[in-house]
Amino acid sequence: MSNNYFNTLPLREQLAQLAKCRFMSMDEFSDGVEALKGKKIVVIGCGAQGLNQGLNLRDSGLDVSYTLRAAAIAEKRQSWKNATENGFVVGTYQELIPTADVVLNLTPDKQHTPVVNEIMPLMKKGACLSYSHGFNIVEEGMKIREDLTVIMVAPKCPGSEVRAEYVRGFGVPTLIAVHEDNDPKGEGLALAKAYAVGTGGHKAGVLMSSFIAEVKSDLMGEQTILCGMLQTGSLLCFDKMVEEGIDPGYASKLIQYGWETITEALKYGGVTNMLDRLSNPAKIKAFDLAEELKEIMRPLYNKHQDDIIDGTFSRVMMEDWANDDKNLLGWRAETAETAFEKTPAGDVEISEQEFFDNGILMVAMVKAGVELAFETMTAAGIIAESAYYESLHETPLIANTIARKKLYEMNATISDTAEYGCYLYNHACLPLLADFMKGIKTDVIGKGLDTTDTGVDNARLIEVNAALRSHPVEAIGAVLRGHMADMKKIV
Numbered sequence: 238m239s240n241n242y243f244n245t246l247p248l249r250e251q252l253a254q255l256a257k258c259r260f261m262s263m264d265e266f267s268d269g270v271e272a273l274k275g276k277k278i279v280v281i282g283c284g285a286q287g288l289n290q291g292l293n294l295r296d297s298g299l300d301v302s303y304t305l306r307a308a309a310i311a312e313k314r315q316s317w318k319n320a321t322e323n324g325f326v327v328g329t330y331q332e333l334i335p336t337a338d339v340v341l342n343l344t345p346d347k348q349h350t351p352v353v354n355e356i357m358p359l360m361k362k363g364a365c366l367s368y369s370h371g372f373n374i375v376e377e378g379m380k381i382r383e384d385l386t387v388i389m390v391a392p393k394c395p396g397s398e399v400r401a402e403y404v405r406g407f408g409v410p411t412l413i414a415v416h417e418d419n420d421p422k423g424e425g426l427a428l429a430k431a432y433a434v435g436t437g438g439h440k441a442g443v444l445m446s447s448f449i450a451e452v453k454s455d456l457m458g459e460q461t462i463l464c465g466m467l468q469t470g471s472l473l474c475f476d477k478m479v480e481e482g483i484d485p486g487y488a489s490k491l492i493q494y495g496w497e498t499i500t501e502a503l504k505y506g507g508v509t510n511m512l513d514r515l516s517n518p519a520k521i522k523a524f525d526l527a528e529e530l531k532e533i534m535r536p537l538y539n540k541h542q543d544d545i546i547d548g549t550f551s552r553v554m555m556e557d558w559a560n561d562d563k564n565l566l567g568w569r570a571e572t573a574e575t576a577f578e579k580t581p582a583g584d585v586e587i588s589e590q591e592f593f594d595n596g597i598l599m600v601a602m603v604k605a606g607v608e609l610a611f612e613t614m615t616a617a618g619i620i621a622e623s624a625y626y627e628s629l630h631e632t633p634l635i636a637n638t639i640a641r642k643k644l645y646e647m648n649a650t651i652s653d654t655a656e657y658g659c660y661l662y663n664h665a666c667l668p669l670l671a672d673f674m675k676g677i678k679t680d681v682i683g684k685g686l687d688t689t690d691t692g693v694d695n696a697r698l699i700e701v702n703a704a705l706r707s708h709p710v711e712a713i714g715a716v717l718r719g720h721m722a723d724m725k726k727i728v
């Protein structure tokens with residue numbers, strides 16, 4: 238029976254845990270991966286995070302092997318292929334867990350309780366168990382053997398991009414935590430820091446966080462701006478363009494590659510830079526559309542955050558787990574049947590600037606989603622640094638997956654937990670924006686403003702520019718991006 242750990246805490250402790258967030262300076266990682274050198278790291282699960290984190294850790298000089306459930310080995314499943322084709326040792330729980338110094342639990346959240354109950358008896362005394370998301374500890378109240386160290390190293394990024402950014406010589410923002418109930422030898426922090434260096438996270442930024450702060454922000458970011466907004470925006474923008482007579486192939490390409498292009502500007506220079514890429518009339522138009530979108534969607538963002546904080550979201554999702562993922566699988570099938578997903582990107586040239594000029598509504602949706610998610614998280618007690626990584630910085634990393642193979646790739650790469658939350662949001666947001674979309678024409682999605690006159694009212698432009706620059710996500714973003722010297726250009 239799950240026992241929501243967060244809900245057992247007094248408000249005072251809940252607020253303290255939500256506010257746990259300290260940006261760690263680079264010199265705190267001067268020991269590199271030393272704390273993990275010579276230790277046997279055994280990863281359970283070779284999926285999105287498992288494979289990509291393992292590749293990074295091995296490239297960082299660490300001893301990594303995979304333990305998979307017997308069926309995965311016997312049936313040579315994709316996870317077995319992922320591990321063996323990349324030259325990793327693969328073994329059963331009985332073969333590898335007893336020798337492990339550190340076990341990385343990178344199985345789906347739905348499986349954490351049975352998996353941890355199965356492997357815990359096999360773990361040697363004083364070993365370490367690691368998670369990349371706090372759901373099992375916080376939302377299910379999992380209790381871990383007292384002699385085991387429990388840590389979390391959570392990349393704020395889809396598994397595929399954890400690897401891609403590492404290979405580029407960069408990394409992805411990462412939250413680390415040591416479970417206060419399980420740090421018997423006081424080595425949890427050293428292990429978590431070495432693990433973060435091993436995945437390359439220290440090059441992008443690492444926050445000293447808590448299991449609670451990570452869960453309550455991660456669930457919010459993934460359900461709203463990161464996956465939900467991009468899914469809803471893709472479907473609404475595509476259908477509107479086709480309805481208005483835009484070539485479906487062009488519409489498909491503008492969206493599939495547009496999110497990546499416009500959010501690359503976001504990654505480098507925040508919301509301000511993204512809007513500065515528009516002409517002055519288009520910037521003002523995008524600003525006004527975003528203000529309208531924020532007003533319409535704010536109650537939905539608040540509901541998602543409220544349901545995450547009080548455990549309603551987790552309870553409802555776990556009911557679906559108990560019902561064999563009926564909703565998750567149904568919504569996944571529905572998404573596959575959408576016109577956007579079924580229309581290949583056309584063989585048409587779209588310049589980098591054209592994605593901005595013809596995607597004014599997409600720019601507005603990203604602005605509205607990033608700002609709303611940031612505002613809602615910080616209002617719920619999440620600290621600005623964490624909210625920035627979970628809203629603004631991760632959006633382009635999700636957009637990279639859509640550029641590869643549309644919503645299919647995004648939903649296949651993110652966790653099942655995130656996918657479920659994305660569909661939940663999409664189901665609520667599509668009807669919520671129906672009236673708003675009635676007023677949308679091709680000047681803001683598909684064709685661009687039909688004027689060559691780029692004149693604007695000075696006072697209004699000054700007001701818009703000041704508002705852009707004064708949003709709190711911009712201030713914290715400038716500081717955190719200042720630590721991202723190794724960030725590499727993707728588009």
Ligand SMILES: NC(=O)C1=CN([C@@H]2O[C@H](COP(=O)(O)OP(=O)(O)OC[C@H]3O[C@@H](n4cnc5c(N)ncnc54)[C@H](OP(=O)(O)O)[C@@H]3O)[C@@H](O)[C@H]2O)C=CC1
Nearest residue numbers: 282283284285286309314316343344348370395396651652
């Ligand atoms: N996906 C992402 O980008 C992110 C995920 N996370 C977190 O990382 C963790 C892993 O998620 P993710 O990488 O998406 O997972 P995936 O669904 O991509 O991979 C699941 C892996 O676990 C194995 N597995 C599934 N069920 C079981 C089971 N009952 N027993 C043993 N192994 C099992 C699968 O192997 P097989 O089915 O072949 O046996 C596969 O190897 C989660 O806690 C998630 O919240 C955190 C940040 C981002």
Ligand SMILES: CC[C@](O)(C(C)=O)C(=O)O
Nearest residue numbers: 393394395459651652655
């Ligand atoms: C955005 C979804 C995510 O939290 C992630 C990639 O960070 C997940 O759970 O997959």
Ligand SMILES: [Mg+2]
Nearest residue numbers: 393394455459
């Ligand atoms: Mg996440």
Ligand SMILES: [Mg+2]
Nearest residue numbers: 455459652655
């Ligand atoms: Mg997540």
